[in-house]
Amino acid sequence: MPHYLKDGHEQQEMVFHKKDVEAYNQLFEQSNSTDVSPLYCASLWPEFELFKPFISSNLLLKSTEIEQYHPLKIDVIYQVQLTLIEQKKIRQFIKYSFEMKINKNRTNCIYIMQTFLEKV
Numbered sequence: 001m002p003h004y005l006k007d008g009h010e011q012q013e014m015v016f017h018k019k020d021v022e023a024y025n026q027l028f029e030q031s032n033s034t035d036v037s038p039l040y041c042a043s044l045w046p047e048f049e050l051f052k053p054f055i056s057s058n059l060l061l062k063s064t065e066i067e068q069y070h071p072l073k074i075d076v077i078y079q080v081q082l083t084l085i086e087q088k089k090i091r092q093f094i095k096y097s098f099e100m101k102i103n104k105n106r107t108n109c110i111y112i113m114q115t116f117l118e119k120v
Contacts, residue, residue, distance in 0.1 A: 015075060065112070
């Protein structure tokens with residue numbers, strides 16, 4: 001899969017595999033369909049080099065904003081971009097804001113903005 005990393009921005013091609021989505025649906029007792037739940041996209045974050053330094057950190061998820069324009073389908077190749085849009089120290093915390101955009105053929109499918117806090 002092509003991979004692109006630039007300061008604060010990373011892009012990859014990703015596929016939602018049928019067996020993984022079915023396992024997720026079963027775990028959360030959701031109906032099986034050819035659509036991928038927007039919440040399943042949380043499984044993509046650790047795939048990015050940009051996010052890997054935070055995996056072992058004790059981050060608190062402060063907020064999540066999801067805008068879905070088109071349903072995500074199983075076994076389709078998507079262009080996924082992760083961007084660190086803000087890193088700011090606020091008192092005893094560092095605030096990190098990330099955005100993830102999932103596109104297919106230049107069509108926006110989903111936009112996810114998440115804000116995390118890390119105690120310093």
